[in-house]
Amino acid sequence: MINEFFEIAANLKNVPRKGWIDKLGIxxxxxxxxxxxxxxxxxxxxxxxxxxxxxxxIKISLLHDLAESITGDLTPDDISKxxxxxxxxxxxxxxxxxxxxxxxKEYSILWKEYQDNQTNESKLVHEVDKLExxxxxxxxxxxxxxxxxxxxxxxxxxxxxxxxxxxKIFQQIFNTT
Amino acid sequence: MINEFFEIAANLKNVPRKGWIDKLGIxxxxxxxxxxxxxxxxxxxxxxxxxxxxxxxIKISLLHDLAESITGDLTPDDISKxxxxxxxxxxxxxxxxxxxxxxxKEYSILWKEYQDNQTNESKLVHEVDKLExxxxxxxxxxxxxxxxxxxxxxxxxxxxxxxxxxxKIFQQIFNTT
Numbered sequence: 274m275i276n277e278f279f280e281i282a283a284n285l286k287n288v289p290r291k292g293w294i295d296k297l298g299i300x301x302x303x304x305x306x307x308x309x310x311x312x313x314x315x316x317x318x319x320x321x322x323x324x325x326x327x328x329x330x331i332k333i334s335l336l337h338d339l340a341e342s343i344t345g346d347l348t349p350d351d352i353s354k355x356x357x358x359x360x361x362x363x364x365x366x367x368x369x370x371x372x373x374x375x376x377x378k379e380y381s382i383l384w385k386e387y388q389d390n391q392t393n394e395s396k397l398v399h400e401v402d403k404l405e406x407x408x409x410x411x412x413x414x415x416x417x418x419x420x421x422x423x424x425x426x427x428x429x430x431x432x433x434x435x436x437x438x439x440x441k442i443f444q445q446i447f448n449t450t
Numbered sequence: 451m452i453n454e455f456f457e458i459a460a461n462l463k464n465v466p467r468k469g470w471i472d473k474l475g476i477x478x479x480x481x482x483x484x485x486x487x488x489x490x491x492x493x494x495x496x497x498x499x500x501x502x503x504x505x506x507x508i509k510i511s512l513l514h515d516l517a518e519s520i521t522g523d524l525t526p527d528d529i530s531k532x533x534x535x536x537x538x539x540x541x542x543x544x545x546x547x548x549x550x551x552x553x554x555k556e557y558s559i560l561w562k563e564y565q566d567n568q569t570n571e572s573k574l575v576h577e578v579d580k581l582e583x584x585x586x587x588x589x590x591x592x593x594x595x596x597x598x599x600x601x602x603x604x605x606x607x608x609x610x611x612x613x614x615x616x617x618k619i620f621q622q623i624f625n626t627t
Contacts, residue, residue, distance in 0.1 A: 275495065279495075285484075286480050310462065314456075315459075331512070332508075335490060408456055
């Protein structure tokens with residue numbers, strides 16, 4: 274049922290981004306929905322700048338964390354990479370089953386495209402996902418969080434961001450932190 | 451500067467949806483970013499079902515509340531409809547000025563299309579915006595909030611939703627509240 278799909282998705286508002294709790298000790302960090310909104314808006318801008326398929330980019334970005342509405346935001350401390358992948362694949366299938374078949378199929382293919390990370394559009398969303406994390410780290414730093422504790426987030430983003438345009442923005446964010 | 455655009459947009463994570471504070475007395479309600487994520491995902495589904503221009507729908511939805519990152523979520527108790535419109539138009543111009551001109555122009559036109567509310571795509575986002583509010587009201591009801599206090603949110607959504615497919619989902623949400 275479509276209304277159930279919407280209700281499951283809305284639960285991302287209540288799923289906290291766990292890295293901020295585990296590493297910074299923040300009680301009420303941003304939600305996964307907060308992160309997904311910001312990531313999708315950023316992905317739209319970069320896709321339009323780089324003349325990629327922006328409809329596909331935005332759809333992938335809206336869907337990429339959807340399984341977390343049921344599994345929560347799992348970190349490597351909670352579960353192995355392989356187990357996480359299997360669990361999320363099973364879960365996204367269950368969630369998308371609430372939609373008419375042609376939509377469920379289309380969204381499932383987009384979700385797998387993100388997992389496989391081979392196309393320009395899926396690679397962009399992966400890197401924007403990391404850049405958005407760096408942006409939120411800068412915001413927490415501006416709010417007085419320890420730069421030392423935030424360093425691992427910047428290191429992780431720095432390592433994963435290869436796209437030249439994103440690298441430039443990452444440097445601007447990092448240099449003003 | 452693009453990084454400043456992203457930082458302003460990310461502030462929507464910290465802007466609370468004021469209706470829930472004013473009418474339900476909830477201290478930490480959903481953020482405007484939470485609402486925009488959920489609205490955009492729902493708008494994508496309805497647009498794909500109704501074969502509208504989904505790229506346009508999603509972009510309008512991502513942009514429609516962006517001025518609130520600076521103005522906050524203003525209600526009719528705070529400011530007149532006319533003053534709100536003028537303030538938001540000035541503010542969105544300032545925010546979009548951080549982007550390269552061709553993008554700033556495109557997004558500004560999409561934002562105005564939403565304000566004018568004449569095209570099928572902008573009408574859909576307006577109605578999904580209300581349906582998403584009704585969904586959140588149902589979620590607060592499930593969490594124990596007073597149905598009496600929530601009634602005005604359902605009444606408002608019921609009045610504004612004309613699209614048959616959205617009406618059906620609204621009824622499903624309302625009937626399970």
